[in-house]
Amino acid sequence: MKQFVNIVADPIYSFPITCVLYYYMLKYYKFFGSKKFAWTVTLIAIPVFLIMMADPNFYLIITWPDNIPITILIVAVSFFTWYSIHKAAINDTRQEEGEVPVEATPENREKVWCWPNLVYTEMFAIIAGTVFLIVWAIVFKAPLEEPANPTWAPNPAKAPWYFLGLQEMLVYFDPWMAGVVLPGVIVVGLIAIPYIDTNPKGNGYFCFNDRKFAISSFLFGWLVLWLYLIIVGTFLRGPNWTFYGPFEYWDFHKVVAEYNVNLSEFLWIKFLGTAMPSNILVREALGIVLSLGYMFGLPPLLAKTSFFKELISKIGMIRYYITIVLFLLMFSLPIKMVLRWAFSLKYIVALPEWELNL
Amino acid sequence: MSEVRKHLNRREFFSALTVGWAAFAAASAGLLSLAFRFSYPNVNFEPEMDFVAGLPEDYEEGVDERWKNGFGVWMVKQEGKLVAFSNICTHLGCIPNWQPTDLKFKCPCHGSGFYMNGINFEGPAPRPLERYKISLNTEGKIVVDKTKVYRYEKGQWDHPDSFLEV
Incomplete structure (x- = not known):
């Protein structure tokens, strides 16, 4: 079973699988957005995760201090993606039945003052975030490594976790393309979204049916390209940037036959x-x-x-x-x-x- | 007529304004030039760009790593030629490792691989490793000059300074 997961996790298989799962997630988004689905997946995921933690190689990679944010990220992004689709599924069902979205009902149109309602919440979020970072800094010590040496690089040399998607991209592209042009296009493209997306629907309420193209293309770039590549870069890349399955020992002498041709x-x-x-x-x-x-x-x-x-x-x-x-x-x-x-x-x-x- | 005017007239106002702006610009320029100077180090600890690498007989067939940590140079002796390779990956400038078991240089950053002769064959590296200028001095010792590089894709590896016949 572990052997099977190791093989399937290889991007050659896991990338198409992720794309297919993404397609079915959006095709059956009402099922995906149901509470029943969320509870079932959570109840299956927790014991599966605990069983996986029993494997020493998996435990090592998961508890590496640099990698813990990625686990938090996976949980948080899964929840928020489900949550928005859950809300969208409810609104889409209401609109199919000829009702207004939940956010447009009279009881939800009541307005409150920014001060103190919003500002208090923000204040609390700032304090909670600061406490979290302080506790984090105390629990996970920053490693003190040997002095910098321009003629030596650690193996594997990994970027900070938020740049691991870019580092994965660099495996397939020339540096000026994956390091300059594509990141620049991502930033410019995100800035351009409000100017090119003139669809007035979905303004102020969750929905999927009204903005299928916009939501599915954005989520593809965000979930399948950016996050998937961060996960691959974090958990599945070992010495020499070779692929290692989640249960595989990081053998520095693993030889992968590869010969690339232009x-x-x-x-x-x-x-x-x-x-x-x-x-x-x-x-x-x-x-x-x-x-x-x-x-x-x-x-x-x-x-x-x-x-x-x-x-x-x-x-x-x-x-x-x-x-x-x-x-x-x-x-x-x-x-x-x-x-x-x-x-x-x-x-x-x-x-x-x-x-x-x- | 001896009344003291309390306000500047238009011409005086503009004179004062000009002097004020000129002083402000001069002060800013001075500060900026100080800041600019501050961004350069007082002492430069860069390693020397050329070094004497012993006698040609000191090298055995294959890859020699004795200058890798000091100068970032691999000496490779192969097929009667001794060359000095830069240890900087041609993809994004990481430092590859020599892997004697697989007979290749392998970069830890994005997985580029180079054969012993410096040719890129796997991963994203777009061109082979760069050779440094290598020559013999009057005592018959090898001198490697890192200021001059020879690139394969530009056809510079045929240049007589890019290798030593041994």
């Missing part, structure tokens, strides 16, 4: 059976055409599909193009991950001469 090498050496052309632009022509086609050819094509035609009629052409470019950039990560796993593909465009690799 798209240009696939095309010229494996497929056409010739030497690589000396002109670097000819060498990478296929990758450049594919990348440009993906970023500039796909948006006008997608605009012709019925789903996006409807979206364009609602938000207009400019907002559509911004949305679709953000969307395609987000999906470049899972595409690159799947290509790496399926074909050991390193870079679609590999121009190390120009420090440009996609």
Whole structure:
């Protein structure tokens, strides 16, 4: 059983499984949002977690002070995701029956003053947060390591937990892409959401039916890409950034057969059976055409599909193009991950001469 | 006519304003330049960029790690050539480890792997490790100069300074 979990936890299997689970979570969101489902999962999860803790390797990785926030994060995010979908399921059912959302009922429209109602709550949250951090700092000591040495790196060298998703991304991309462009696009894209999402529905009440596209694409980026990668980076990456299952011993000499190939090498050496052309632009022509086609050819094509035609009629052409470019950039990560796993593909465009690799 | 005016006229006001702003700008510039100077260290402890690495006979076939901790250099002797590799990963600048059992350099940050000859073959590293300039001085000892690097993808590994015939 542990062996099975170790194998399934490998991103090659766990990423598609996470995507499928995510799809079914949203497809049957009313079932997912029911209290019965939440209680069942909680009652199953607690004993399963305790049994897993009995394994020494799992215990070691879970109780590592740096990793405890991730466990808290998993519990907190699971709860809040369930809670919002629970509220959305109730409101959607009410709206299907022709009633107003819970938040719009007369008893919930009563207004209270910000002072003292909100400010007192915030005050309490600040005090509780400070106490929590002080207790945390006392219980989990910050490690005092040897003096910094520019010619040596710890193994594995892990980023702070909130950057582990980025570090996982860097396994599949060139640093300027995964370290500069994509994080920048994430920040700019999040800032842009209020300007490109003009759907007035869902304003002030929980819902899913009214904003299916917005909620499902945001939750995909947040749960499946960002959080899943943090969990993989925290619990499943060991020495040499090799994958280790949750019950696997961190053997420093674990050898993983891996040989990554660029798209240009696939095309010229494996497929056409010739030497690589000396002109670097000819060498990478296929990758450049594919990348440009993906970023500039796909948006006008997608605009012709019925789903996006409807979206364009609602938000207009400019907002559509911004949305679709953000969307395609987000999906470049899972595409690159799947290509790496399926074909050991390193870079679609590999121009190390120009420090440009996609 | 001897009445003392209590208010500045328009011209005097602007003169005072100009002097005030000029003084403020000068003071700010002085403070900023002090802050700028403060961001540079008084003493620089950077290791020297070139060093004498002994005689060519000191090296056995394979990877030699004796200069790794002091200077960040791997000496690799292979197929009659002695080269000095930088120990900085070409992906994001971590420090890989030499793994004698697997005969590869493996980076702990994102899992890039390099063969003994410096060629990248696994993980995200986009290009091979960089070679440093290596030459013999008049006493016949090896001198490694880290200010000059030779990059494979630019075809610089054929350069006579990028390796030593041994």
